[in-house]
Amino acid sequence: MYRYILEDARHVLPFNEPASKLIIGTATLSFHHDEVFSQVFKGGLKLGDSFKLAGQMHNIRDDEPAFVYRDSLWFDSEYVRVFIDRSKASGKACQAAIFTDEKERAFTSYTLPLSASFETKGTDAKSGRPIAMVDMWYFPKGYTKDVLPIAIDSESEPRGFYSVPDFMAQDKVEELTHYLPKYALLSIESWVHIFYASVIFGVFTRGYRFEEQIKHHNFTALKLLWRGIIEQRQVLTTSEAVKVGKDTIIDPSAVISGPTTIGERCYIGPGAVIDNCTIGDDVTVSQGCQLMLSTVANNCFLPFRASLFMSCLMSGTIIAQNTCLQMCVIGRDSFVG
CATH class of the missing domain: 2.160.10.10 (Hexapeptide repeat proteins)
Structure with missing residues (x-):
């Protein structure tokens, strides 16, 4: 499989650098991508071209499947794995999507605010829930405009980050809660997104998943x-x-x-x-x-x-x-x- 990168040249304020060069956690976003792909694609990914515009994707080779993504996206291995698995199972060209309704707490709370990169596009064919498209594609045999949306629910759970007695929290418990996803994705367009990727979707979610692993295994x-x-x-x-x-x-x-x-x-x-x-x-x-x-x-x-x-x-x-x-x-x- 080939990997193609859609470059995002926009600078993230106040750091004045493209998202791919910024440090998320302890490494640059581009290095984080490499680590995720090494976990998901065990056979490795061949490096294809880089595109400055989405309109250049027609240059994608048709002799092998292709995975295309915008380099300002932050995602975890769980999100990419479920997208690739569902795309391969469909046998069609696919584009990732996220839900945007009230049932989807993590993506609506952290991914969509302050972001201009997600295109709202109708509803999911299976669930009827509204979705927004993500700049991530899978093409089994070259580029095509006809893509099947693969909508992924974060399956988030609320978790508190302060242990506050009930009599002090009163009716503000919701304000002391974050939504920790099973499948995480962000577009790094603000310093706030760096905070979300490093902390909320990063170490905080890692701790939650660690607890769940202990409980159920x-x-x-x-x-x-x-x-x-x-x-x-x-x-x-x-x-x-x-x-x-x-x-x-x-x-x-x-x-x-x-x-x-x-x-x-x-x-x-x-x-x-x-x-x-x-x-x-x-x-x-x-x-x-x-x-x-x-x-x-x-x-x-x-x-x-x-x-x-x-x-x-x-x-x-x-x-x-x-x-x-x-x-x-x-x-x-x-x-x-």
Whole structure:
């Protein structure tokens, strides 16, 4: 199968770069695409042409199937896998779509707002629900204008991000809830979408899926328990839930709960608390830092008692001591004090 890229040259403010070059989580969006495709297409994808306009897609080869996508889309492997499987089963040229009605909470809450890239187009033939088309196609034998919409429901579940007593939340529980999808897709057109991709659809959804895996798969639960017995640790702090790269130094007094991923050559200082985060390579997290539901890209420095909650740091960022960031997206090579 060939892979064709529809280039999106629009710059995302305030970073003044195309979406494909921006860091989502700990890597650029284009690198994220490569990681997703390596999981979905086990036989690999041949690299086809890049198109600046959708009208150039008639140049797609017809000797092998083709997968075409716009390079400003962020998606997970689950979304691409179900789209490809359903497209192959249909035997026709297909285009991905998302539902836009009130039943679809994740896509209507996070994907559609602030985005101009989704074309509303009638209703789904099977369910009768309204849909919007996504710039993602599957062509089994060359380009054709006649495509079958493959509408994918996110199958999201509401999850709270604060543990607030009922008497304090009163009638505002909905405001403390996010919708975490089984199948995730976004168009990166704003810094808000970077936040959604990195945190809501990223580490937060990863934690939810991890919990569901433990609940419904006894083997996963037994692996965690067995690892906890061997390592004499609480199960969510074991190496089964916390993945650490080589040459990383972690102080024994640091508390790290999974699912968390830490890259290579990092330093985690005394008393640091890290809960469900993704940390890149060559990152320093000094003594007393607290990180929760956040992503920290390569070469960042957090001095003592810096705190992150549901925030994203792009590479080369320095946070001043005693600084607390909540629901922020910080660009490359920045200093926050």
